[in-house]
Amino acid sequence: MRSRDRGAVALAAAGVLARVLLAILGWTESASERLELASPVDALARIREGHALWGMGQSPYGGSALHAPPLYLALVGPLVANAPAGLVASVPFIVADLVVAVAIHRVATASTRTSRARGSDAADASPTSPAWVVAMFLANPFSIASCAAASSAGFRAAALAVAVAGAVEGTPVVAGAGCAALAYLGDPTCAALTVPSLARAMAREGGFGEEGTGKKGKGKGRAGGGARSAFVHLCAWIVGWIVALVGVSQAVMSNARAAPMDWIRATYGFRLVAEDLSPNLGCFWYFFTEMFDNFRVFFLFAFDYFPVALCVPVVVRLGWDEPLFCVFVARLLCVVFSPYPTLGDASGYLALLPLFRAQLAGAGGLGYLVAAGYVASALLSPIMWRLWIVDRVANANFFFATTLAWMATQSALCVLCVERVVANSRLAKKKSE
Amino acid sequence: MLIAFLLVVLAASVGAARESRETFQEEALVRPLPDGRIAFVAHFRQETSLVARHHETFPKAIAQIARATGVADAELSFTQGRWMYRRWGRPPVGAKPIGAELWAAFAAESDEVADEGWANLTAMFGGQFCASLSALRDEQVVVEPALVFRPWDGSARVDRDGISSDNRRRHGSLPAEAVCTENLTPWLKLLPCRDRAGIAALLGSRSSVFGAEYVSFTARVRVRGDALELTQSATLVVDANKIAREPEGGHRLTSLLGVDRGGGANGIRACAAATSTAVHVQTKGGTAFAFGGRKVHTAVADEGRRVDTAVAADEASRPAWLSWDVSAAEDFDVAVRPGGGDEGTVAPELYAERVVTGSGYHRGGISIELRRPEGSKSASGTRARLFQTLPWYVRVFIHTLAVEMDGVPVPVPTSGADVGANGGAVEALRWVPGVDRRRPSTMELQVLMPASASVARVSFKFEKAFLRISEFPPDANRGFDLPAALLSLPPVSPRDGHEFGESRLLDLVEGVASEVGDTHSEGVYMQGALLTLPTPDFSMPFNVTTMVCTLMSLLAGALLTTLTRRPGWEGFGKLKAEQRKRLKSLEKEARKARAGKSE
Incomplete structure (x- = not known):
């Protein structure tokens, strides 16, 4: 076991070293100009613009340059203010990635423990070792590139990982903090979609709500009670954290003459209406560039609520048995149907994927195909972008094709994972009967 | 009588007109x-x-x-x-x-x-x-x-x-x-x-x-x-x-x-x-x-x-x-008789030129050059105000604003440096950022160009927005006309011996204040510029809608099928159909048998 982990530790160390090296070599500037790595929400130029406006005594949200929440601006703005952002500017992003690593390590450790405690048999005998889970994230080229580009996706990934870790360890304070941070960092829909699954995980894996009863409840009614109380606690903590975050944000913004609605509209309303049609890997920009004005509102509604519509059946079907997997699916769907996704967001949900190694068994060659899809679309997009925008020899459809491939790949991953998890959980149930 | 009345009216109206x-x-x-x-x-x-x-x-x-x-x-x-x-x-x-x-x-x-x-x-x-x-x-x-x-x-x-x-x-x-x-x-x-x-x-x-x-x-x-x-x-x-x-x-x-x-x-x-x-x-x-x-x-x-x-x-x-x-x-x-030399012309205090820099569809910059005409001198330096308004689809990043005097950068207010206090070359900056689809951006800059400097350059960078197809003009690939920038210079002093009030036009030409307290600053407009924005494919609305919606429905369909399918029920329909078939054939045989009996 130890010898197996040694390779993982080396890989993880190499990932961290790559982040530090990229920051030292000054790749932050050029990486942040890549649309695959930085969206209008977190591009360095936008953060700098907001910071400069703030410095001039104007509201950073006065124009439509800035779409990042105030605390993010207050934290990152001063660090990246000067044009060649050095190593110091990358520190929060490296720290965020390390937080993800620590959080998923704890999740992996906890789930190994629970699966052992349940005395699972051969299928679960070799769950992924926590070190490898961490290594898979830290050495993921997407997450390395995203960290080098100073993308806020790292923070969202950290928030989600912390929420999951808090749930698995049965601490609603931490889970609520992670969830609230995810909502605050611009994805309230995703945060809301993960709440039931997190509550279930908290009751099941973290044993929340069971200590009070004194005896280990095995029946469904008992566990349901635990989930219900976990849900209430989690919601209370999320609301508390969000109120605190909003309050602190407004306190920070009050000296910049920004009304609360200014930054709320710029940060959250902006995503709902997809005002900025800058190309990215998502499916929004070209669709709403081409869409007729009469149908814009209808399709905005459809796109914004599509992840919800897909996520609810998944939670209904799998939420009881595989709550953490439901968190993963919710995040994945929210990233697919996000107006400004980046590769960093993809690496954020991919960080959770190794946790379900046992449940995903049997994917076979399809898994290879999906992986190839990720690599192909990540490689094609800079090429198509260059052909269209820089060399002007192609047109928008070339890049649109890449985004279609990206969307298809992620959809395939989603369907494939759900299919395997459903099959394996049925198998496990049959065995236990 | 009538004629007399008309005459009176006429005289009155003439009088009224004179009064006006x-x-x-x-x-x-x-x-x-x-x-x-x-x-x-x-x-x-x-x-x-x-x-x-x-x-x-x-x-x-x-x-x-x-x-x-x-x-x-x-x-x-x-x-x-x-x-x-x-x-x-x-x-x-x-x-x-x-x-x-x-x-x-x-x-x-x-x-x-x-x-x-x-x-x-x-x-x-x-x-x-x-x-x-x-x-x-x-x-x-x-x-x-x-x-x-x-x-x-x-x-x-x-x-x-x-x-x-x-x-x-x-x-x-x-x-x-x-x-x-x-x-x-x-x-x-x-x-x-x-x-x-x-x-x-x-x-x-x-x-x-x-x-x-x-x-x-x-x-x-x-x-x-x-x-x-x-x-x-x-x-x-x-x-x-x-x-x-x-x-x-x-x-x-x-x-x-x-x-x-x-x-x-x-x-x-x-x-x-x-x-x-x-x-x-x-x-x-x-x-x-x-x-x-x-x-x-x-x-x-x-x-x-x-x-x-x-x-x-x-x-x-x-x-x-x-x-x-x-x-x-x-x-x-x-x-x-047309002139042959430089008679009659006076160079403005500063020449102003504006160019759009950068290549490609995505990013660009604007560089405004203020150049003192050769041979002209100014004892106390020249003050100028720059007015630049750009449509919202030119997303100017004011933090990239740079001002150079003869190639030497001078502090600008966006860098947080306290300009003006130390007599910096940029005396004031008013910046109204643009809002998508609602408001153009406005930049107003007051620059003091020292007597020693001959060229001042104001530059900033921008990102081009991607517009909806309905927002493009009919000839989308021609580009978008950017409004001219204006350089506002203090009024020129009239030539010696100019008599004020003799002619409105000559007062204007000589830059003489027409009223007390109303000084006309001299405006130098820079040329307009043409900016090409990245264009989508205008023939694609239905294709894009179809493709994206197909992918969405594939995802939704596959996901829901996966969630609802039950392996135990897989052959159920077939089984039922077979049973029904057999039942029918049995029925037929039974009927035949019954018919044979009755005969």
Whole structure:
């Protein structure tokens, strides 16, 4: 076991070293100009613009340059203010990635423990070792590139990982903090979609709500009670954290003459209406560039609520048995149907994927195909972008094709994972009967 | 009896008209330019009482517009071509940006009132001048200037709170507006004699007016107390080399402007409604001949000399104004010999050039260069105000603003450095960031260019927005016209010996304050620019909708199938069908058996 982990530790160390090296070599500037790595929400130029406006005594949200929440601006703005952002500017992003690593390590450790405690048999005998889970994230080229580009996706990934870790360890304070941070960092829909699954995980894996009863409840009614109380606690903590975050944000913004609605509209309303049609890997920009004005509102509604519509059946079907997997699916769907996704967001949900190694068994060659899809679309997009925008020899459809491939790949991953998890959980149930 | 009554009424109305004291002054100015071209300026000024219910010659439409919109000051200009500062020097009455430009000041209590006045003004002016000015109502193009389009004496003082209640300004420009004769005709109709008599008759040939290299006509409506003033001026630059010369060696004004129909009596005949009609010619080295003018006098130079029909001013070392009062002329014309050197032209204090930098569809920059003309010196440095408004789809990053003096960067307010305190070159920055689909961005910058510096460069970067297909103009790949930037310079000091008040036009040309406390800062417009934005494929709406929605439904379908499928039930349908089949065949057999039995 130890010898197996040694390779993982080396890989993880190499990932961290790559982040530090990229920051030292000054790749932050050029990486942040890549649309695959930085969206209008977190591009360095936008953060700098907001910071400069703030410095001039104007509201950073006065124009439509800035779409990042105030605390993010207050934290990152001063660090990246000067044009060649050095190593110091990358520190929060490296720290965020390390937080993800620590959080998923704890999740992996906890789930190994629970699966052992349940005395699972051969299928679960070799769950992924926590070190490898961490290594898979830290050495993921997407997450390395995203960290080098100073993308806020790292923070969202950290928030989600912390929420999951808090749930698995049965601490609603931490889970609520992670969830609230995810909502605050611009994805309230995703945060809301993960709440039931997190509550279930908290009751099941973290044993929340069971200590009070004194005896280990095995029946469904008992566990349901635990989930219900976990849900209430989690919601209370999320609301508390969000109120605190909003309050602190407004306190920070009050000296910049920004009304609360200014930054709320710029940060959250902006995503709902997809005002900025800058190309990215998502499916929004070209669709709403081409869409007729009469149908814009209808399709905005459809796109914004599509992840919800897909996520609810998944939670209904799998939420009881595989709550953490439901968190993963919710995040994945929210990233697919996000107006400004980046590769960093993809690496954020991919960080959770190794946790379900046992449940995903049997994917076979399809898994290879999906992986190839990720690599192909990540490689094609800079090429198509260059052909269209820089060399002007192609047109928008070339890049649109890449985004279609990206969307298809992620959809395939989603369907494939759900299919395997459903099959394996049925198998496990049959065995236990 | 009846005739007597009519006479009384007539006398009364004449008396009333006299009471209203309407005035109409028309003036023309001719200036030979160094490269053989000739600049011609026609200037008309009408004044009436704002409260008058009846106007004799003043255009009723303008009076109604002024009353209805509550405008205090408004100037509309239509321009075609570009004034070449380097070749032609400073323009006589200020050059205007290409296309249509409108700015206005309102005596309004609140911004809402001013906005309403602006909306009315653009609609009414648009109707009056047959221009698409109603596009200026759109909040996407209107800005509120705070530093420029205001009186400024060149001091370092920046009145940031200058937006007082009676001074709400709006500015909008349409750089792509195609200026045509349909704009000029209503403009001429505002004059009492239209283009039939007086100075305006010189603008009678539309092909000459719009064939000129530079043509700009402006209308300014101004309310001062009870007086309502309408000032119209037209500037033309015509290429004299294309026109036949007079035997004396000059060009007749009428043939320059294409209104020489041959035969006699085709010169200027004063408009009967004009209180004064004057023609000024600026010469130095060149010669001017006048034909048929009754009275000739020189306005500025050489008071003692009065020459009757021909003046040779070549011995005068500096450009001289030769003026003719032609209010009683029947057939006046003047011949001008085009200059060959740099006579008559004065370089502006600074040349201003703007270029769009960068390649590719995504990012770019704008660089504005202010260059002191060679050989010119300024003892205390030059102060200038820069006004740059850009549409929202040009996303300017103000943190990239950089100002250089002779290549040396100077601190700018965006870097957080405290400029101004240490006498920095950037004395003030007013930045209104653009809002997507709602507001253009406005940058106003006051720069002090030290006497030692010869080139100042202001540059910033921007990102181009991606527009919806419905937001592109019909010819999307032509690009988008960016409004011209304006450099506002302190008013020039009048030449020695200029007599104020003798002629409105010459006061304007000499940059003399027309009223106390109203100093006209000199505006230098930079050329417009064309920006290409990344275009989507305009034929794709249905394809994109179909493709994306197919993917979405595939995802939803596959996901829901996966979730609802039960392996145990997989063969259920088949099994049932087989059973049903067997049952049917059994039934058949049974029936057969029964039938056999009954037989």
